[in-house]
Amino acid sequence: xxxxxxxxxxxxxxxxxxxxxxxxxxxxxxxxxxxxxxxxxxxxxxxxxxxxxxxxxxxxxxxxxxxxxxxxxxxxxxxxxxxxxxxxxxxxxxxxxxxxxxxxxxxxxxxxxxxxxxxxxxxxxxxxxxxxxxxxxxxxxxxxxxxxxxxxxxxxxxxxxxxxxxxxxxxxxxxxxxxxxxxxxxxxxxxxxxxxxxxxxxxxxxxxxxxxxxxxxxxxxxxxxxxxxxxxxxxxxxxxxxxxxxxxxxxxxxxxxxxxxxxxxxxxxxxxxxxxxxxxxxxxxxxxxxxxxxxxxxxxxxxxxxxxxxxxxxxxxxxxxxxxxxxxxxxxxxxxxxxxxxxxxxxxxxxxxxxxxxxxxxxxxxxxxxxxxxxxxxxxxxxxxxxxxxxxxxxxxxxxxxxxxxxxxxxxxxxxxxxxxxxxxxxxxxxxxxxxxxxxxxxxxxxxxxxxxxxxxxxxxxxxxxxxxxxxxxxxxxxxxxxxxxxxxxxxxxxxxxxxxxxxxxxxxxxxxxxxxxxxxxxxxxxxxxxxxxxxxxxxxxxxxxxxxxxxxxxxxxxxxxxxxxxxxxxxxxxxxxxxxxxxxxxxxxxxxxxxxxxxxxxxxxxxxxxxxxxxxxxxxxxxxxxxxxxxxxxxxxxxxxxxxxxxxxxxxxxxxxxxxxxxxxxxxxxxxxxxxxxxxxxxxxxxxxxxxxxxxxxxxxxxxxxxxxxxxxxxxxxxxxxxxxxxxxxxxxxxxxxxxxxxxxxxxxxxxxxxxxxxxxxxxxxxxxxxxxxxxxxxxxxxxxxxxxxxxxxxxxxxxxxxxxxxxxxxxxxxxxxxxxxxxxxxxxxxxxxxxxxxxx
Numbered sequence: 001x002x003x004x005x006x007x008x009x010x011x012x013x014x015x016x017x018x019x020x021x022x023x024x025x026x027x028x029x030x031x032x033x034x035x036x037x038x039x040x041x042x043x044x045x046x047x048x049x050x051x052x053x054x055x056x057x058x059x060x061x062x063x064x065x066x067x068x069x070x071x072x073x074x075x076x077x078x079x080x081x082x083x084x085x086x087x088x089x090x091x092x093x094x095x096x097x098x099x100x101x102x103x104x105x106x107x108x109x110x111x112x113x114x115x116x117x118x119x120x121x122x123x124x125x126x127x128x129x130x131x132x133x134x135x136x137x138x139x140x141x142x143x144x145x146x147x148x149x150x151x152x153x154x155x156x157x158x159x160x161x162x163x164x165x166x167x168x169x170x171x172x173x174x175x176x177x178x179x180x181x182x183x184x185x186x187x188x189x190x191x192x193x194x195x196x197x198x199x200x201x202x203x204x205x206x207x208x209x210x211x212x213x214x215x216x217x218x219x220x221x222x223x224x225x226x227x228x229x230x231x232x233x234x235x236x237x238x239x240x241x242x243x244x245x246x247x248x249x250x251x252x253x254x255x256x257x258x259x260x261x262x263x264x265x266x267x268x269x270x271x272x273x274x275x276x277x278x279x280x281x282x283x284x285x286x287x288x289x290x291x292x293x294x295x296x297x298x299x300x301x302x303x304x305x306x307x308x309x310x311x312x313x314x315x316x317x318x319x320x321x322x323x324x325x326x327x328x329x330x331x332x333x334x335x336x337x338x339x340x341x342x343x344x345x346x347x348x349x350x351x352x353x354x355x356x357x358x359x360x361x362x363x364x365x366x367x368x369x370x371x372x373x374x375x376x377x378x379x380x381x382x383x384x385x386x387x388x389x390x391x392x393x394x395x396x397x398x399x400x401x402x403x404x405x406x407x408x409x410x411x412x413x414x415x416x417x418x419x420x421x422x423x424x425x426x427x428x429x430x431x432x433x434x435x436x437x438x439x440x441x442x443x444x445x446x447x448x449x450x451x452x453x454x455x456x457x458x459x460x461x462x463x464x465x466x467x468x469x470x471x472x473x474x475x476x477x478x479x480x481x482x483x484x485x486x487x488x489x490x491x492x493x494x495x496x497x498x499x500x501x502x503x504x505x506x507x508x509x510x511x512x513x514x515x516x517x518x519x520x521x522x523x524x525x526x527x528x529x530x531x532x533x534x535x536x537x538x539x540x541x542x543x544x545x546x547x548x549x550x551x552x553x554x555x556x557x558x559x560x561x562x563x564x565x566x567x568x569x570x571x572x573x574x575x576x577x578x579x580x581x582x583x584x585x586x587x588x589x590x591x592x593x594x595x596x597x598x599x600x601x602x603x604x605x606x607x608x609x610x611x612x613x614x615x616x617x618x619x620x621x622x623x624x625x626x627x628x629x630x631x632x633x634x635x636x637x638x639x640x641x642x643x644x645x646x647x648x649x650x651x652x653x654x655x656x657x658x659x660x661x662x663x664x665x666x667x668x669x670x671x672x673x674x675x676x677x678x679x680x681x682x683x684x685x686x687x688x689x690x691x692x693x694x695x696x697x698x699x700x701x702x703x704x705x706x707x708x709x710x711x712x713x714x715x716x717x718x719x720x721x722x723x724x725x726x727x728x729x730x731x732x733x734x735x736x737x738x739x740x741x742x743x744x745x746x747x748x749x750x751x752x753x754x755x756x757x758x759x760x761x762x763x764x765x766x767x768x769x770x771x772x773x774x775x776x777x778x779x780x781x782x783x784x785x786x787x788x789x790x791x792x793x794x795x796x797x798x799x800x801x802x803x804x805x806x807x808x809x810x811x812x813x814x815x816x817x818x819x820x821x822x823x824x825x826x827x828x829x830x831x832x833x834x835x836x837x838x839x840x841x842x
Contacts, residue, residue: 020139023079024105025089026314026375027144028072029367031235033206035199039070039192046188047074047173056166056174056187063382064232064280067177067192071144074175078142084173085139091313092145092176095153096429098164099127100422106130109137125693127164135167147381148178151185195231200224203231204248207238219248226252227283228276232380236283239364240290258282284386287363298334299348299356300365305332305399306406307366307379308387311430314375316410316423320357321350324405328398329353374423388434400435401445407431408447414612415458416650425451440478444471444485452492457654461499468493482520484527487513491531498538504734507538524564526571532557533575540582547585547738547775554579568606570613573599577617580624585738587780589627596621610648612655615641619659622666631669638663657686665704673711680705699729703743710750719750736774738781741767745785752792761792 039059046057059067078084086109090101103126110129134141143166148154154164165186166174176185177192195203201224208215227233241251259282291300306325307315319325330348357377360366367378388396407428415421428451432439439445448471456464472493475486490513498506514535517528536557540550558579561572577599584592600617607614619641626634642659649656661683668676684705687698702725710718726743734740744767752760768785775782 018109020085021079021082021087022085022108023087023089024108025087025091025101026372027075027079027087027089028068028378029369030073030076031066031069033203033210034069034073035195035203035206037066037070037199038196039190040073042190043070043074043175046190055168055170055172056176058176058178058185058187058189059192060178060181060185060189061192062179062276064230064276064380065192065194066231068146069231070192071146071175071177075142075144078173083140084142086141088141088143090143090145092148092154094149095164097426098145098154099124100426102127102130102164106133109133109139124162128162131164131167134172135169138171140171142173142175145174145176148176148180148185151178151180151182155184194229195224195234197221197224197229200227200229200234203234204238207242211242213242215248219252223248223252226255226279228279230276230279232382233276233279233283235364236287239362240283240287243362244290254286255282258285280382281386284365284383287365288387291359291363291365292334294359294362296348296352296355299329299352300359300363301334302329302332302399303353303356304360304365304383304387305391305395306403307360307377308384308391309396309400309403309431309434311423311427312379312381312384313426314372314423315377315379315427316374316420317354317357317370317376318410319403319406319424319427320377321353322406322409324402324409326350326353328402328406329356332395332398374417374420396435397438397441400431400438403431403435404428404439404445404447408445408450411447411450411454414649414653415454416653418458421454421458425454436474440474443483444475444479444489449488449492452496456496456499461496464496465493465500468496482516484521487517487520488527490516491527491534494538495534503538503737507535510535510538524560526565529557529561529564530571532560533571533578536582537578540585547582547779551579551582551586554582568602570607573603573606574613576602577613577620581620584624584627587778589624589780593621593624593628596624610644612649615645615648615655618644619655619662623662626666626669631666635663635666635670638666657683661701661704664708668704668708668711673708677705677708677712680708693728699725700739703729703746706750707746710753715750715753719747719754722747722750736770738775741771741774741781744770745781745788748792749788757792761789764789764792 043057043059059070061067072089075087075089079087086105088101088105090098092098092101106126106129110133134143145154166172174187176187178185181189194200201221204220204224205214208220223237224234227237237251237255240246241248246254259278262278262281262285288301288304291304292298294300303320306320306328310319326348329352333348357366357368360379361368365379365383368376369378370376391399407424411424412420428447432448439448452464452467452471455461455467468489472486472489475483475489479486490509494506494509494513497509510531514528514531517525517531521528533554536550536553539553540547554575558572558575561569561575565572577596580592580595580599583595596617600614600621603611603614603617619638622634622637622641625637638659642656642663645653645656645659660679664676664679664683667679680701684698684701687701703722706718706721706725709721722743726740726747729737729740729743745764748760748763748767751763764785768782768789771779771782771785
């Protein structure tokens with residue numbers, strides 16, 4: 001009747017078996033009248049190359065020459081021909097963008113049952129996992145790194161990490177597009193220049209012929225020459241003249257007039273020669289002017305203002321049709337004179353915004369593809385730059401704030417769709433890169449904080465910590481150290497530091513934030529109360545493991561929140577919930593269950609049954625009922641919570657994953673050890689994917705997997721696995737963390753179960769000494785250690801074991817009480833050892 005110590009719990013989610021071929025990323029759609037250029041043949045020859053194929057091809061050229069289209073054509077052709085098992089399209093404008101794509105690829109290609117499955121939480125680690133896969137696999141793969149802005153991002157020479165170039169493998173191919181020609185670029189360089197005269201003229205004729213037109217050949221050739229054979233300018237020009245039913249000669253006159261009067265809208269660092277910069281600016285100006293006259297009139301230009309500040313590789317349509325975006329369009333609608341009935345239009349609606357996007361598509365100013373989830377709008381970065389350069393600082397600032405408002409509005413409260421969350425974060429990053437100043441005036445925009453919390457709440461806790469570290473630096477620079485937004489950045493940085501595993505560091509940092517919030521905001525400010533709440537949380541789970549002190553601190557915070565906020569405020573309910581949790585951790589599981597049921601009743605009344613906090617409270621109620629002895633009831637209740645979490649939150653939400661974890665645990669507690677071990681193996685795969693191998697939740701899942709495999713019959717294997725978990729947990733948590741004590745206790749247990757009773761007694765005695773020091777004599781974990789020590793020492797001394805358990809039972813009856821499972825266990829063990837002692841009497 002050896003008891004085991006409890007540990008904390010966390011998450012996971014099942015995956016379908018791998019199937020091939022697989023695609024990661026979005027390959028841009030093929031342009032109308034795509035020209036089969038010399039560069040297409042050069043690329044195909046270089047890739048084929050007989051027995052001397054070069055494994056990396058670098059398409060180098062200035063902006064607007066069609067490098068991305070050439071790479072997309074190659075990728076699409078290989079995919080459609082079945083020549084690749086994995087195609088990865090990477091927008092490689094930054095190291096973070098490459099890491100994000102590799103992280104997604106790592107998840108895509110890794111077997112769901114692999115216990116070392118890489119995840120998105122640590123992109124650097126995931127990149128290493130993916131590149132190792134690419135190095136070792138026999139699968140045929142093609143990786144396209146589109147628009148590499150700086151080879152240092154991939155070489156690792158920027159000081160931010162290791163080499164990210166794909167490996168040289170006979171079954172793998174890499175295609176790079178870039179404006180650079182650095183020696184640091186690997187592989188075979190293919191120059192992508194302008195269209196040849198024949199290609200430019202052929203493109204114009206094909207576009208005209210598609211509309212049944214056959215313009216004067218001489219004028220077509222002259223127009224191609226006027227546009228410098230630049231593919232981007234040709235695309236804008238021909239769509240403009242076709243839409244207005246102009247002939248080439250008339251368009252040439254308009255283009256020349258506009259080029260003479262237009263300021264330089266394309267910056268020198270665009271990589272374009274001076275003549276081409278002027279050409280892009282002129283074609284852009286004519287096209288946007290015309291798009292703005294299309295119905296709904298006056299909306300294309302302000303819509304392009306918004307599009308120019310967001311991610312060129314994909315903008316969710318919900319952002320551009322949200323109320324803040326509509327308000328900006330309404331305010332900045334371009335006025336047009338005359339008798340047009342739209343001269344005094346009605347308020348802009350979602351349909352008008354969608355029509356404005358179609359106008360941009362119609363004039364080749366943007367690519368609007370409604371059936372591409374979360375990336376419905378794409379735009380060339382040269383068009384973006386020309387648009388931004390045409391904006392006054394005041395208009396640019398208002399457009400940036402409107403974009404920030406729109407992103408914040410489009411962000412769902414519960415992120416069921418991880419791809420949407422990734423797209424919103426990418427667009428926020430682009431907005432911050434293009435208009436950072438506007439996001440800090442007059443205060444930090446909430447979307448900056450929402451981005452970091454989005455990372456954390458979807459399981460990417462390390463990335464959330466890094467995000468808030470950068471945000472704190474920016475807040476100090478823009479607002480000063482005592483501004484409330486700066487303090488908020490520090491607050492969240494401390495929180496995600498703890499969630500990423502540094503609990504002691506989180507407690508220290510939170511205490512420092514509290515001191516400054518007390519000084520700046522005062523003791524009754526809601527933010528100050530929130531920091532006090534978090535400090536109580538981290539001190540209870542920190543290296544000191546002051547569970548009782550944490551409960552006392554929560555009681556003090558609750559009194560102040562009741563006074564300041566009232567009993568039904570969500571923050572007050574949260575403090576009540578955490579107070580019950582830490583009282584349960586301090587040993588009163590039955591009392592925690594009763595108090596949690598009371599919190600649940602109030603949360604149902606105030607928040608409703610589907611609110612995430614209500615689901616969490618139901619989950620906690622099941623937990624404490626299980627801790628109080630009703631494992632079967634806990635399993636049943638957790639299963640019900642899981643079903644509702646799947647419906648409300650989706651399968652990948654951390655709360656859903658936590659419910660899966662605890663359901664596996666309670667099923668094991670109810671008697672199905674083998675089923676629990678199987679379930680925890682599935683949980684571990686997804687915990688590794690979502691959180692990474694060093695996250696405390698992953699370590700807990702590894703512990704539970706070993707524990708239930710032991711209960712299923714493999715005691716020696718359980719001891720070995722728990723020893724490995726203990727070594728990794730010590731690095732993450734420190735020696736006095738309650739989870740460390742629980743893991744040490746259970747390591748001793750499984751060593752004893754594997755036959756080493758003397759070693760188990762020695763190890764349990766060491767755990768007991770530390771439990772007395774850290775948790776106190778009345779904590780259930782301390783009493784359990786006393787119980788198990790008596791059993792291991794009594795393996796050859798039944799009477800001595802009975803005497804030790806008699807003393808223990810007296811303490812257990814006092815605390816945690818006569819009905820606690822540990823007290824019942826002690827009574828049962830006492831009866832057994834007394835019987836054993838009777839048998840051993842002469």
